[in-house]
Amino acid sequence: MTIYDISKKAGVSIATVSRVLNGSDKVRPATRKKVMDIIEQYDYTPNAFARGMGLRSLQTVGILCADSSDLFLAKAVYCLEEELQANGYESLLCCTGYNLDIKQSYLNLILSKKVDAVILVGSNFIGETDRENQYIKDISAQIPIMLLNASYDYPNVYSTLCDDYTAMYEATRSMLDAGIDDILYLYNSVSYSGRRKLEGFSAAMRERHIADFDRRIRMYEGDPQQMDDIASFVEHIARNDGIVFHGVIASEDPLAIGAMKYAGRQGLSVPEDLSVIGYNNSMLTTCCTPELTSVDNRLETQTHQLVQTLLGVLAGEELPKQSVFSGRLITRGSTIFQTENQ
Amino acid sequence: MTIYDISKKAGVSIATVSRVLNGSDKVRPATRKKVMDIIEQYDYTPNAFARGMGLRSLQTVGILCADSSDLFLAKAVYCLEEELQANGYESLLCCTGYNLDIKQSYLNLILSKKVDAVILVGSNFIGETDRENQYIKDISAQIPIMLLNASYDYPNVYSTLCDDYTAMYEATRSMLDAGIDDILYLYNSVSYSGRRKLEGFSAAMRERHIADFDRRIRMYEGDPQQMDDIASFVEHIARNDGIVFHGVIASEDPLAIGAMKYAGRQGLSVPEDLSVIGYNNSMLTTCCTPELTSVDNRLETQTHQLVQTLLGVLAGEELPKQSVFSGRLITRGSTIFQTENQ
DNA sequence: ATGAAAGCGCTAACAA
DNA sequence: TTGTTAGCGCTTTCAT
Numbered sequence: 001m002t003i004y005d006i007s008k009k010a011g012v013s014i015a016t017v018s019r020v021l022n023g024s025d026k027v028r029p030a031t032r033k034k035v036m037d038i039i040e041q042y043d044y045t046p047n048a049f050a051r052g053m054g055l056r057s058l059q060t061v062g063i064l065c066a067d068s069s070d071l072f073l074a075k076a077v078y079c080l081e082e083e084l085q086a087n088g089y090e091s092l093l094c095c096t097g098y099n100l101d102i103k104q105s106y107l108n109l110i111l112s113k114k115v116d117a118v119i120l121v122g123s124n125f126i127g128e129t130d131r132e133n134q135y136i137k138d139i140s141a142q143i144p145i146m147l148l149n150a151s152y153d154y155p156n157v158y159s160t161l162c163d164d165y166t167a168m169y170e171a172t173r174s175m176l177d178a179g180i181d182d183i184l185y186l187y188n189s190v191s192y193s194g195r196r197k198l199e200g201f202s203a204a205m206r207e208r209h210i211a212d213f214d215r216r217i218r219m220y221e222g223d224p225q226q227m228d229d230i231a232s233f234v235e236h237i238a239r240n241d242g243i244v245f246h247g248v249i250a251s252e253d254p255l256a257i258g259a260m261k262y263a264g265r266q267g268l269s270v271p272e273d274l275s276v277i278g279y280n281n282s283m284l285t286t287c288c289t290p291e292l293t294s295v296d297n298r299l300e301t302q303t304h305q306l307v308q309t310l311l312g313v314l315a316g317e318e319l320p321k322q323s324v325f326s327g328r329l330i331t332r333g334s335t336i337f338q339t340e341n342q
Numbered sequence: 343m344t345i346y347d348i349s350k351k352a353g354v355s356i357a358t359v360s361r362v363l364n365g366s367d368k369v370r371p372a373t374r375k376k377v378m379d380i381i382e383q384y385d386y387t388p389n390a391f392a393r394g395m396g397l398r399s400l401q402t403v404g405i406l407c408a409d410s411s412d413l414f415l416a417k418a419v420y421c422l423e424e425e426l427q428a429n430g431y432e433s434l435l436c437c438t439g440y441n442l443d444i445k446q447s448y449l450n451l452i453l454s455k456k457v458d459a460v461i462l463v464g465s466n467f468i469g470e471t472d473r474e475n476q477y478i479k480d481i482s483a484q485i486p487i488m489l490l491n492a493s494y495d496y497p498n499v500y501s502t503l504c505d506d507y508t509a510m511y512e513a514t515r516s517m518l519d520a521g522i523d524d525i526l527y528l529y530n531s532v533s534y535s536g537r538r539k540l541e542g543f544s545a546a547m548r549e550r551h552i553a554d555f556d557r558r559i560r561m562y563e564g565d566p567q568q569m570d571d572i573a574s575f576v577e578h579i580a581r582n583d584g585i586v587f588h589g590v591i592a593s594e595d596p597l598a599i600g601a602m603k604y605a606g607r608q609g610l611s612v613p614e615d616l617s618v619i620g621y622n623n624s625m626l627t628t629c630c631t632p633e634l635t636s637v638d639n640r641l642e643t644q645t646h647q648l649v650q651t652l653l654g655v656l657a658g659e660e661l662p663k664q665s666v667f668s669g670r671l672i673t674r675g676s677t678i679f680q681t682e683n684q
Numbered sequence: 685a686t687g688a689a690a691g692c693g694c695t696a697a698c699a700a
Numbered sequence: 701t702t703g704t705t706a707g708c709g710c711t712t713t714c715a716t
Binding site for chain 2: 043045046047048049050051052053067068069071074075077078079081082090092093095108109111112113114138225226227228254257261264283284286287288289
C-alpha cells in the first residue's frame with residue numbers, strides 16, 4: 001500500500017495525500033476526511049524510508065549506551081526515551097558495549113539514519129586522549145551531540161552531568177567527620193565520571209592528611225552484578241593484603257552492596273564496625289539491610305535538562321554548553337553519621 | 343557525501359560503488375580497492391533510508407518492551423540485542439509503556455521501518471480477549487512475531503517462554519513440603535505470565551486442600567521499585583486485614599524483597615519466622631540478607647533460543663511454534679527447606 | 685567486470 | 701485548494 005494507491009482510491013493526487021499525512025492546513029476538510037477514511041480503511045502507514053529520503057528532520061534522535069542492563073544506564077535510557085517521546089521525538093537505541101571501535105561504527109550507523117541528534121549515555125564515551133575523542137569532533141560537525149553524565153568541551157557538544165567530584169568529596173568528608181579515616185575506596189571504571197569521583201575522594205583524604213590513603217584505593221575488575229565476587233574481592237583485600245578499614249566508599253552501589261556482604265560474612269556489623277557509602281542512589285540501596293547510604297546524582301533531573309537543552313538547540317536557540325547538577329548524599333542505615341541534607 | 347561523489351572520485355560508475363558496498367564478487371580486486379580507498383578516505387556511510395527504499399531486508403528487527411528500566415525486561419533486551427548483533431542484525435528498540443493503544447501505534451511505526459521481524463518482550467503484550475490481540479494477527483500477516491516470555495498460538499507467531507505455571511507450582515510445593523501452608527502470595531501483574539504463575543500457586547494450594555488460601559492472594563498496585571511501599575503494603579495486610587502468614591511467595595523479586603523488609607521492620611527473622619520466595623532470580627536476590635530464594639526462568643537460554651528460532655524462520659526453515667523451558671528454584675537463605683535442584 | 689537507466693515511495697517546489 | 705513533477709540516494713536489471 002503506497003501513497004499512490006491511496007490517492008487513486010481517494011480520487012486525489014499524491015500531493016494531497018501527502019499533505020493530509022503531514023497535517024498541512026492547505027487541505028479542504030472534506031478532502032481531508034475523504035483521504036483519512038481511505039487511509040484508515042486500509043490501515044496504511046507511510047514508508048519511513050521513502051519519507052527519510054526527503055531532507056527534513058525525521059524527529060528522531062539516536063541514543064547510544066554501553067550496556068542497557070546496567071541499572072543506571074537502563075534507567076537513564078528509559079527516562080530519555082520517555083521525555084523525547086513526550087516531545088514528539090522518536091529514539092533509536094544502540095547498545096555498543098565497552099569497546100571504542102564498535103562505538104565508532106555504531107555512531108556511523110546511527111548517523112546514516114539521519115537522526116537529528118545523538119545522545120551518548122554514560123561517561124565511557126569520552127576517552128582521555130584527543131585521538132580517542134576524534135569521532136566526537138567528526139560527528140558534532142554534522143549534528144549536535146548530547147552527553148549525559150559526561151563532559152567534553154567542543155562546539156555543538158552539550159554536556160549534562162552531576163558534579164561527581166564535589167559529590168564524592170563531600171561524601172568522603174562526611175565519613176571523615178564521623179571519625180572514620182581508614183576508608184577503602186572501591187571503583188570499577190576509569191571513565192571520565194569514574195576519574196572525577198576518585199579525584200574527589202583523594203582530595204578530601206589529602207586535605208585531611210590521611211597517610212597512605214592510596215593504598216586503600218582498589219579497582220574491581222569483575223562483573224559488577226556479582227555481589228558474591230565483589231564480597232570475595234573485598235575479603236581478599238582485607239585478608240591477603242592486610243588492609244584495615246572501617247569505612248567503604250564505592251563508585252557504584254553494587255560495589256557497596258558487595259562490601260556489606262563481605263561484612264556480613266565476617267560477622268562485622270554495618271554501620272557499627274563498617275560504614276558504607278554507595279553511589280547512584282539506585283533501587284539497590286533499599287534492597288539491603290541496613291539500607292545503603294548513597295549519593296544521588298539526580299538522574300531524572302539530568303535527563304529532563306538534557307532533553308530540554310536538546311529541544312532548544314534543535315530550535316536554533318543559544319544554550320549553555322554544560323549543565324552541572326550537584327549530587328547529594330542520601331543518608332541511610334549503612335552509615336552512622338548524619339548530614340544536614342535530608 | 344553520496345554514492346555519486348564516491349563514484350566520481352573513484353572514476354567508476356555508481357553501480358560499481360554499490361557493488362563494492364554490498365560485497366558483490368563481480369568486481370575486479372583492483373577496482374574494489376580503488377573504491378574502498380575513497381570510501382575510507384571520506385569516511386562515507388551509505389544513507390540508510392535510500393538503501394531502505396529497495397525491497398530487500400534491512401537486517402533489522404524491532405524490539406518492543408514495556409519498560410526498559412524494569413530489571414527483567416532490561417536484561418532481556420540486552421541479551422537480545424547482543425545476540426542479534428552477533429548474527430548481523432540490527433535492532434530497533436521501542437519502550438511502549440503499559441498502555442495497549444500506544445503499543446499498537448508503536449508497532450505500526452516499527453513496521454513502517456521495514457523490520458524483518460518484531461520481538462515482543464514480556465507477556466504484557468498478550469491480552470485476554472481476541473480483540474486485544476487483533477493487532478498481533480494483523481502484523482503476523484506481514485512479518486514474523488517473536489514472543490519472549492509469552493505465548494500466543496497463531497500462524498507466524500513464535501513463542502519462547504518459561505513454564506511459569508509449573509515453576510510456581512513447584513516452588514509452592516517446596517514451601518508446603520517444608521510445613522509452611524499459610525502463604526501470602528504477592529503479585530503485581532495480570533499479564534499472561536502473571537496469570538500462569540498465580541494458577542500454578544493456586545493449583546498447589548488446592549491440591550493440598552489448604553483452606554481459604556485465596557484470601558492470602560494479594561495484588562500490589564504501587565511502584566514495584568519502591569521496596570518501602572511494598573513493605574508497608576504487606577504490613578497493612580498483616581495488621582489491618584489480620585492475615586497470618588509464615589511464608590511469602592512473590593511473582594517478582596522486588597515484591598519478595600519488600601516482604602523481607604516488612605519482616606525486618608517487625609523484628610521477624612527470615613527464614614525462621616518467615617520464608618520468602620521470589621521470581622526471576624535477578625540481581626536483587628543477592629543484594630539482600632539473607633539472600634533470596636528465587637525461581638530462575640533462564641532468561642539467557644530463552645533469548646538465545648528465540649534468536650536462533652528467528653534466524654531459522656527468516657531463513658525459511660520450519661520451526662516449532664513454541665519453545666518452553668523449565669524454571670528452577672534457586673535455593674538461598676530466605677527459605678529453610680532444601681530442594682533437590684542445585 | 686562495468687556502466688546506463690529504471691524504479692523504490694515520499695516530499696516540496698512550482699503551476700494551475 | 702489541488703495537481704504535476706523533479707528529485708532524494710540507493711539497488712538492480714539489462715546492456716556492453
